Amino acid sequence: xxxxxxxxxxxxxxxxxxxxxxxxxxxxxxxxxxxxxxxxxxxxxxxxxxxxxxxxxxxxxxxxxxxxxxxxxxxxxxxxxxxxxxxxxxxxxxxxxxxxxxxxxxxxxxxxxxxxxxxxxxxxxxxxxxxxxxxxxxxxxxxxxxxxxxxxxxxxxxxxxxxxxxxxxxxxxxxxxxxxxxxxxxxxxxxxxxxxxxxxxxxxxxxxxxxxxxxxxxxxxxxxxxxxxxxxxxxxxxxxxxxxxxxxxxxxxxxxxxxxxxxxxxxxxxxxxxxxxxxxxxxxxxxxxxxxxxxxxxxxxxxxxxxxxxxx
Numbered sequence: 001x002x003x004x005x006x007x008x009x010x011x012x013x014x015x016x017x018x019x020x021x022x023x024x025x026x027x028x029x030x031x032x033x034x035x036x037x038x039x040x041x042x043x044x045x046x047x048x049x050x051x052x053x054x055x056x057x058x059x060x061x062x063x064x065x066x067x068x069x070x071x072x073x074x075x076x077x078x079x080x081x082x083x084x085x086x087x088x089x090x091x092x093x094x095x096x097x098x099x100x101x102x103x104x105x106x107x108x109x110x111x112x113x114x115x116x117x118x119x120x121x122x123x124x125x126x127x128x129x130x131x132x133x134x135x136x137x138x139x140x141x142x143x144x145x146x147x148x149x150x151x152x153x154x155x156x157x158x159x160x161x162x163x164x165x166x167x168x169x170x171x172x173x174x175x176x177x178x179x180x181x182x183x184x185x186x187x188x189x190x191x192x193x194x195x196x197x198x199x200x201x202x203x204x205x206x207x208x209x210x211x212x213x214x215x216x217x218x219x220x221x222x223x224x225x226x227x228x229x230x231x232x233x234x235x236x237x238x239x240x241x242x243x244x245x246x247x248x249x250x251x252x253x254x255x256x257x258x259x260x261x262x263x264x265x266x267x268x269x270x271x272x273x274x275x276x277x278x279x280x281x282x283x284x285x286x287x288x289x290x291x292x293x294x295x296x297x298x299x300x301x302x303x304x305x306x307x308x309x310x311x312x
Contacts, residue, residue, distance in 0.1 A: 010094055014074070014093055014094065016060040016061040017029075018097065018101070019093060020052050020063070023081060024037070024052070024077075026052075030054070034051060034054070035052040036048045036050070036051055037050050039067045041067075041068045042068050045067050049066040050063065050064070050065040051065075058073070060073060061073075063077055066190075068265070068266065075090055075093065114158060115157070116156060116196075117155070117156050117183065119154065119155045120155070120183075121151065121153050122172070128169065129150055135296040136296050137300045138220070138224055138292075142223045142227060146173075146222070146223055147173065147174040147178075148174075148219070149172045149174060150172075151170045151183065153165060153170070154172075154183060156194075165185075167185075169187050170183065170185050171183070171184045171185075173202070173219060175200065176205040181195075181196050181197040182197075182200075182219075201235055201237065202222065202237070203219070203222050203234045203236055208233060210231055210233045210254075211231075211254060212232035212233070212258070213232060213235065213251065213257045214232050214233070214235070215258070215259045215260070215261075215280070216234055217236060217260075217262050217290055218236050219236055220290075220292045221260070221290050225291050227295070231312070232256075232312070235250075256312070258280065258281055258282060258283050258312075259274045259280055260283040260291060261282070261290075263284065263288065263290065264289060283307070283310055285303065285306055287302075291303070
């Protein structure tokens with residue numbers, strides 16, 4: 001039996017591709033390509049919503065399940081699958097690898113090019129855009145402040161192939177320098193977001209050094225809560241590669257700090273994690289899935305009344 005202390009260090013010796021192939025019963029060898037499959041955490045997943053992908057930043061395979069919000073590395077996968085903590089997941093992986101190791105099933109990593117947005121075309125605002133954003137209490141002033149611009153189309157390319165995506169309600173999220181970092185397509189439920197630069201911290205360009213910091217789930221939530229005249233600064237991590245370490249130096253600048261994540265299992269767990277690990281209290285509005293949906297479904301005044309119950 002492996003000790004929990006040794007397991008944490010020895011787990012690095014187990015190839016991540018073996019872990020995903022073995023525990024997910026994948027028939028294809030993982031050699032750098034992405035794999036899409038039905039969620040192993042959601043039996044009702046009809047459209048494959050789970051992705052296994054090679055992370056160039058982490059130099060290993062990782063996963064993201066969009067139907068449950070679960071994501072992480074090989075140890076997270078086994079921890080979720082078996083319902084055990086991280087140390088015991090390490091021990092299990094090492095034991096299984098010892099008895100079921102199959103070198104022929106471990107592929108050599110071959111760089112696979114991924115789809116990347118290579119160009120985009122902007123357009124002007126129209127009444128359809130107004131109809132979309134108004135229920136969230138978001139108007140042109142906020143959209144301009146956060147550099148949200150409607151797109152007529154964008155082009156993605158990979159391995160010499162390309163495709164053009166066009167249609168209604170496609171929005172580009174830009175930095176203050178005018179660089180596109182994310183595309184938002186609310187009409188496409190399975191692929192609402194197209195990440196261009198996941199390291200960008202949403203809201204960073206607009207911080208004003210107020211006394212209170214709110215860490216939100218999305219830029220839309222930031223804009224919706226800003227519309228309520230709540231005083232403070234607002235940030236939202238842009239993706240997996242944007243962690244709290246990248247803005248930890250900002251946090252001590254504020255007298256008050258709160259997380260206000262989604263009202264679902266992943267969001268609630270994340271709020272608990274921020275409180276336990278970083279000492280940041282949370283605001284849990286038990287209304288709709290998130291702040292912006294709550295404003296749309298219950299009205300700005302109702303959401304503001306609940307927020308005012310906190311010592312903001």
